[in-house]
Amino acid sequence: MPQTNRQVRLAARPSGLPRLADWQFTNEAVPAAGPGEFVAEITHLSIDPAMRGWMNAGVSYIPPVDIGAVMRAGGIGRVTASEHPGFAVGDYVYGTFGVQEYAVSDGRGVLKLDLSLAEPTAYLGVLGMTGLTAYFGLLDTGRLKEGDTVVVSGAAGAVGSVAGQIAKIKGGQVIGIAGGQEKCRLVTEEFGFDAAIDYRLPHLRRTLRELAPGGVDVYFDNVGGEILDDVLTCLARKARIVICGAISQYNETQVRGPANYMMLLVARASMTGFLVFDYADRYPEAMAELAGWYRAGQLVSRETLVTGSVEDFPETLLKLFEGANTGKLILAI
Amino acid sequence: MPQTNRQVRLAARPSGLPRLADWQFTNEAVPAAGPGEFVAEITHLSIDPAMRGWMNAGVSYIPPVDIGAVMRAGGIGRVTASEHPGFAVGDYVYGTFGVQEYAVSDGRGVLKLDLSLAEPTAYLGVLGMTGLTAYFGLLDTGRLKEGDTVVVSGAAGAVGSVAGQIAKIKGGQVIGIAGGQEKCRLVTEEFGFDAAIDYRLPHLRRTLRELAPGGVDVYFDNVGGEILDDVLTCLARKARIVICGAISQYNETQVRGPANYMMLLVARASMTGFLVFDYADRYPEAMAELAGWYRAGQLVSRETLVTGSVEDFPETLLKLFEGANTGKLILAI
Numbered sequence: 001m002p003q004t005n006r007q008v009r010l011a012a013r014p015s016g017l018p019r020l021a022d023w024q025f026t027n028e029a030v031p032a033a034g035p036g037e038f039v040a041e042i043t044h045l046s047i048d049p050a051m052r053g054w055m056n057a058g059v060s061y062i063p064p065v066d067i068g069a070v071m072r073a074g075g076i077g078r079v080t081a082s083e084h085p086g087f088a089v090g091d092y093v094y095g096t097f098g099v100q101e102y103a104v105s106d107g108r109g110v111l112k113l114d115l116s117l118a119e120p121t122a123y124l125g126v127l128g129m130t131g132l133t134a135y136f137g138l139l140d141t142g143r144l145k146e147g148d149t150v151v152v153s154g155a156a157g158a159v160g161s162v163a164g165q166i167a168k169i170k171g172g173q174v175i176g177i178a179g180g181q182e183k184c185r186l187v188t189e190e191f192g193f194d195a196a197i198d199y200r201l202p203h204l205r206r207t208l209r210e211l212a213p214g215g216v217d218v219y220f221d222n223v224g225g226e227i228l229d230d231v232l233t234c235l236a237r238k239a240r241i242v243i244c245g246a247i248s249q250y251n252e253t254q255v256r257g258p259a260n261y262m263m264l265l266v267a268r269a270s271m272t273g274f275l276v277f278d279y280a281d282r283y284p285e286a287m288a289e290l291a292g293w294y295r296a297g298q299l300v301s302r303e304t305l306v307t308g309s310v311e312d313f314p315e316t317l318l319k320l321f322e323g324a325n326t327g328k329l330i331l332a333i
Numbered sequence: 334m335p336q337t338n339r340q341v342r343l344a345a346r347p348s349g350l351p352r353l354a355d356w357q358f359t360n361e362a363v364p365a366a367g368p369g370e371f372v373a374e375i376t377h378l379s380i381d382p383a384m385r386g387w388m389n390a391g392v393s394y395i396p397p398v399d400i401g402a403v404m405r406a407g408g409i410g411r412v413t414a415s416e417h418p419g420f421a422v423g424d425y426v427y428g429t430f431g432v433q434e435y436a437v438s439d440g441r442g443v444l445k446l447d448l449s450l451a452e453p454t455a456y457l458g459v460l461g462m463t464g465l466t467a468y469f470g471l472l473d474t475g476r477l478k479e480g481d482t483v484v485v486s487g488a489a490g491a492v493g494s495v496a497g498q499i500a501k502i503k504g505g506q507v508i509g510i511a512g513g514q515e516k517c518r519l520v521t522e523e524f525g526f527d528a529a530i531d532y533r534l535p536h537l538r539r540t541l542r543e544l545a546p547g548g549v550d551v552y553f554d555n556v557g558g559e560i561l562d563d564v565l566t567c568l569a570r571k572a573r574i575v576i577c578g579a580i581s582q583y584n585e586t587q588v589r590g591p592a593n594y595m596m597l598l599v600a601r602a603s604m605t606g607f608l609v610f611d612y613a614d615r616y617p618e619a620m621a622e623l624a625g626w627y628r629a630g631q632l633v634s635r636e637t638l639v640t641g642s643v644e645d646f647p648e649t650l651l652k653l654f655e656g657a658n659t660g661k662l663i664l665a666i
Contacts, residue, residue: 059566061599229590233392243598257562257590265576265606266394273598 005030007100008313010065013057017251017321022055023314024068031104038087039104040077042097046124047306047316047329048074048158049222052250061275070098071313074129076113076120077103087112094123099313101333117291118301125328126162126301131290132283133244133276134162134220139170141274142218142242146171149212151231154222155196156183158328159244163220164193165299172218175211177204177227179323186326190300205230215267218242224249225256232260235267243273251321302327309333338363340433341646343398346390350584350654355388356647357401364437371420372437373410375430379457380639380649380662381407381491382555385583394608403431404646407462409446409453410436420445427456432646434666450624451634458661459495459634464623465616466577466609467495467553472503474607475551475575479504482545484564487555488529489516491661492577496553497526498632505551508544510537510560512656519659523633538563548572548600557582558589565593568600576606584654635660642666 004027011024033039054065054072065072075097079087084107087093095110097103113123125131137159138144150167154160155176164187167174176187176196184196195211197204208216208230215236221228224246231241241264249255264271279286293299304325306316316331337360344357366372387398387405398405408430412420417440420426428443430436446456458464470492471477483500487493488509497520500507509520509529517529528544530537541549541563548569554561557579564574574597582588597604612619626632637658639649649664 059599224595243595245598246595249595255592255595257592257594259588259590261590261594261604262557262576262579262582262588262606264604265578265608266392268605268607268611270603270605271594271597272601272603273595274601275598278601 003030004028005100005102006310007070007098008310009070010055010067012067014055015253017318018052018055018314020314023071025311030102033081033083033104035083037104037106038079038082038084039102040093040095040097041080041102042075042077042100042310042333044076044121044124045099045310045313045331045333046074046129047313047320047331049245049247049250049320051317052321061277070100072096073099073313074124075103076123092120094128099310101310118294121303121305121328121330122294122301124330125158125303126294126299127287127290129276130158130328131162131299132279132286134159134166135286135290136276136279136282137242137244137274138163138166138218138220140279141272142220142240144170144172144218148172148217149214149236150174150218150220151177151208151212151216152193152220152222153177153227153231154245154247155187155191155193156326157222158325160220160222161187161191161302161327162299163244165191166293167218167220168192168194169293169298173212175208177223183323183326186302190302192300199227205233208234215239220244221246223247224258228258229260232258232263235263235269237267237269239267239269241269241271243271247321304329305332306330307332336363337361338433338435339643340403340431341643342403343388343400345400346397347388348586351385351388351647351650353647356404358644363435366414366416366437368416370437370439371412371415371417372435373426373428373430374413374435375408375410375433375643375666377409377454377457378432378643378646378664378666379407379462380646380653380664382578382580382583382653384650385654394610403433405429406432406646407457408436409456425453427461432643434643451627454636454638454661454663455627455634457663458491458636459627459632460620460623462609463491463661464495464632465612465619467492467499468619468623469609469612469615470575470577470607471496471499471551471553473612474605475553475573477503477505477551481505481550482547482569483507483551483553484510484541484545484549485526485553485555486510486560486564487578487580488520488524488526489659490555491658493553493555494520494524494635494660495632496577498524499626500551500553501525501527502626502631506545508541510556516656516659519635523635525633532560538566541567551575553577554579556580557591561591562593565591565596568596568602570600570602572600572602574602574604576604580654637662638665639663640665
């Protein structure tokens with residue numbers, strides 16, 4: 001067993017895309033488990049767009065990562081030592097363990113994984129926060145009804161690909177928006193959306209209007225920016241826009257607000273933000289439904305796995321903003 | 334009785350503020366009432382921010398006013414001739430009669446006024462579309478609850494002044510935003526808001542945070558622009574933003590979208606557009622409640638009356654965008 005725990009800490013608050021100088025690499029002794037604690041060796045780190053927001057100062061839905069602190073990250077780990085009655089050595093667990101090789105935990109907010117159901121990485125994707133985010137955003141905030149026309153941006157990404165699949169399962173007509181022909185192929189062929197639009201091609205608005213002549217009932221937005229403005233012009237009466245993310249804006253020093261927001265009035269539509277954490281008491285029911293679809297082959301889990309060390313985290317994070325991943329981006333340690 | 338009906342028609346679609354050249358003044362013969370019709374002499378024209386939108390080409394909630402057509406306007410008239418069993422000479426009526434001295438109507442969408450209850454102009458204000466807009470926007474779209482902290486922009490204006498008064502009646506803590514000290518005085522002293530903020534002074538955001546330390550539960554927005562962005566940073570959890578109008582943007586060729594819209598996610602909040610016309614089947618219940626408050630002195634009707642001819646319409650419309658009016662702006666013919 002190694003004697004050091006390599007860690008990645010936030011060194012400075014980035015302006016624009018995070019640079020290497022915004023990070024600090026440290027080594028500490030591998031922590032020991034005190035009474036009621038366990039130690040996990042991190043095997044997989046979840047790489048999420050939200051991480052960029054956690055690096056900023058200011059008011060948000062959780063406190064920013066402090067300068068000098070280990071970067072916040074969800075991850076999968078294997079228990080290597082335990083003084084906790086609920087966790088045994090060898091258990092696989094999910095938790096917010098941070099960008100480091102070992103984490104000590106008292107078990108709060110930690111989920112034990114059922115590996116008879118799925119491989120560990122699925123618990124970062126369709127069976128994890130990613131799947132839950134898509135589930136509650138679409139069904140609760142988006143109030144999806146059978147027959148709705150649904151548009152999902154970031155459709156080849158982690159949350160988007162699951163949101164579109166759930167919309168199909170629930171009887172929606174689903175159009176994905178993604179960057180590039182290869183991603184669009186994936187969106188229709190692998191994730192089973194009815195159609196995909198490559199936003200890099202011109203005339204997104206016109207294409208969307210052709211594909212959704214009756215207007216868009218639910219727009220699940222992961223990207224913000226120009227695409228949000230385009231979809232705003234194609235809303236059906238009483239449309240629901242679900243604000244899940246705005247990856248196009250996270251590295252902008254000047255955020256682009258949706259100039260077409262008055263279309264909300266024209267369409268009597270709503271734009272609503274949500275956070276998956278608010279649904280913690282309903283995770284079990286959602287997990288059960290997601291797992292059922294997954295076992296039945298109705299829900300495909302797709303991951304982009306980068307293999308390396310925690311020190312590859314800064315570079316791996318940038319892949320998200322380059323749109324280099326399809327499905328869930330994971331750093332396998 | 335005069336032989337001519339003076340009219341104001343849309344001559345061109347304006348860019349920015351409407352200019353005199355965007356209008357055309359015509360004279361026609363006073364219309365006659367055919368079977369099932371009546372003729373009304375217009376006594377009061379409703380001057381509304383929404384008129385600016387009706388002058389633009391493109392998709393909206395109603396078709397644009399055609400070039401060459403009499404400008405659309407709500408108004409009060411006195412019936413001067415009738416072949417309609419439901420309307421008698423001398424009746425006062427409200428309808429979308431247009432910017433002209435006489436209108437012929439088959440009675441559809443026309444309301445007969447009860448002058449025992451209120452003077453005619455009140456039917457353009459608290460007892461008319463203005464009051465109904467405030468009522469449904471606040472109570473239905475805004476889902477106002479007793480104890481909510483409510484912010485209303487355009488608080489000294491027609492809809493805003495009524496929205497704030499209704500919020501007080503329903504048990505809200507109400508903060509108005511208006512331009513200038515005189516309007517702010519009116520907002521608190523005449524309309525009974527708990528507080529008013531002069532948006533022309535610096536530090537709107539800070540002042541709002543001091544007045545609403547627990548955050549804003551309902552924001553009734555009439556103005557858009559920078560003020561919307563400021564209020565977005567002060568939302569309470571599960572806040573509802575009601576998009577009623579965006580008068581600050583109506584004459585902009587480049588609309589400013591709310592750059593802080595991701596605060597909807599942080600606050601798990603919603604931003605929803607509505608149109609009063611959708612509530613037509615509930616107008617009677619709302620009118621009854623508004624009339625009750627009005628009779629009881631709980632609801633103050635305030636009007637800015639400009640006296641002139643229909644040809645003063647273009648100039649009167651501009652007063653709205655100068656913020657020259659308090660309460661309902663009316664052109665009395």
